[in-house]
Amino acid sequence: MQLRPFGRHPFTTSEIGFGAWAIGGSWGAQADTDSLAALHRALDLGVTFIDTAAGYGNGRSEKLIARVLRERAASGRSERIFVATKTPPAPGDWPPSPYDRAEDRFSETYLRENLATRCANLGVEKIDFLQLHTWTRAWNRNPIPFKILRQLQREGRIGLIGISTPEQDQNAVIDLMRGGWVDAVQVIYNLFDQEPAAELLDVAQECGVAVIVRVAFDEGALTGKFTAATTFAPDDFRAKYFAGDRLPRVLARVAAIQSDLAGSGYTLPQAALKWVLAHPAVSVVIPGIRNVAQAEANCAVSDLPAMPIALVHQLRRHHWRRGVWYAGK
Numbered sequence: 001m002q003l004r005p006f007g008r009h010p011f012t013t014s015e016i017g018f019g020a021w022a023i024g025g026s027w028g029a030q031a032d033t034d035s036l037a038a039l040h041r042a043l044d045l046g047v048t049f050i051d052t053a054a055g056y057g058n059g060r061s062e063k064l065i066a067r068v069l070r071e072r073a074a075s076g077r078s079e080r081i082f083v084a085t086k087t088p089p090a091p092g093d094w095p096p097s098p099y100d101r102a103e104d105r106f107s108e109t110y111l112r113e114n115l116a117t118r119c120a121n122l123g124v125e126k127i128d129f130l131q132l133h134t135w136t137r138a139w140n141r142n143p144i145p146f147k148i149l150r151q152l153q154r155e156g157r158i159g160l161i162g163i164s165t166p167e168q169d170q171n172a173v174i175d176l177m178r179g180g181w182v183d184a185v186q187v188i189y190n191l192f193d194q195e196p197a198a199e200l201l202d203v204a205q206e207c208g209v210a211v212i213v214r215v216a217f218d219e220g221a222l223t224g225k226f227t228a229a230t231t232f233a234p235d236d237f238r239a240k241y242f243a244g245d246r247l248p249r250v251l252a253r254v255a256a257i258q259s260d261l262a263g264s265g266y267t268l269p270q271a272a273l274k275w276v277l278a279h280p281a282v283s284v285v286i287p288g289i290r291n292v293a294q295a296e297a298n299c300a301v302s303d304l305p306a307m308p309i310a311l312v313h314q315l316r317r318h319h320w321r322r323g324v325w326y327a328g329k
């Protein structure tokens, strides 16, 4: 497993991390035994970065991670695993509306209480990296929540602070990076959504802000395993994400990528991760992992040869500005 600098911060993380959304919920049936085994296997294979959130099963994902870290500490391992979690805005529109006030959605009382719950679920006194989940550009001119989070850092309750970008306006974090408000950002950057390459990734590098890349597989489409016959359980959010004509549209795009990969030696999931890692601003890519086989397949990608630059450039043609699929069409 290769390590990378975490922005300007004085430590490295594994370049493949563990995306811990599906082990919390919203992805159909998921057995905790599979999740625990997947976490252990990924850590055995050198993963040192795990991404979770309050919202992943209302603390289920955080508690599974805490259990695995406890078990490993009890077995005498001396490893440093960096755990990132997220605090959502207090109940209201998702993402926050531009008319919302930051003081209402991320008040100091709310942030302090939420942080205490994150610490309790993760079994720690201090959170390694707390991300706001999510944000509106309307708050950039007076980012009150980050003034409160900087205070919580000074109090020793949080290591690093940042944002998991609102998917409909990822560039909203650019001003915050330039203003020195965030230590790291989590962004969607994949073979389809290449927009962060226009500005966001370069600004992050200039500012020493670490970049965590999420959804490298476009929620599974970029693994190449979906077909026109694929269906999702009603409690799998992908039943909505790939609803209507979205699945056939994405399948046609995936087929075009696969024809570019013919003879490259990479499978599609390997290429999807290697292509993201080809950007020097990226500190860690966090594929979602639900079982031991996925932990092994995704961790193994780190030690494959870097993607040849000609192929990196060729795959840029698959950039697809399709709009936002989470909330509507």
Ligand SMILES: NC(=O)c1ccc[n+]([C@@H]2O[C@H](COP(=O)([O-])OP(=O)(O)OC[C@H]3O[C@@H](n4cnc5c(N)ncnc54)[C@H](OP(=O)(O)O)[C@@H]3O)[C@@H](O)[C@H]2O)c1
Binding pocket: 018, 019, 020, 021, 022, 027, 051, 052, 086, 133, 164, 165, 186, 213, 214, 215, 216, 217, 218, 219, 220, 223, 225, 269, 286, 287, 288, 289, 290, 294, 297, 298
């Ligand atoms: N707003 C936010 O902050 C936000 C939003 C989304 C994600 N995230 C974070 O980013 C992480 C990654 O995103 P994601 O999990 O949504 O999507 P993703 O990484 O694009 O896709 C993950 C899914 O692909 C399948 N998969 C994983 N490895 C595979 C492999 N080697 N071969 C075939 N299939 C494989 C698994 O689902 P199946 O086995 O069911 O196919 C897995 O759950 C999340 O876990 C979470 O930590 C954050």
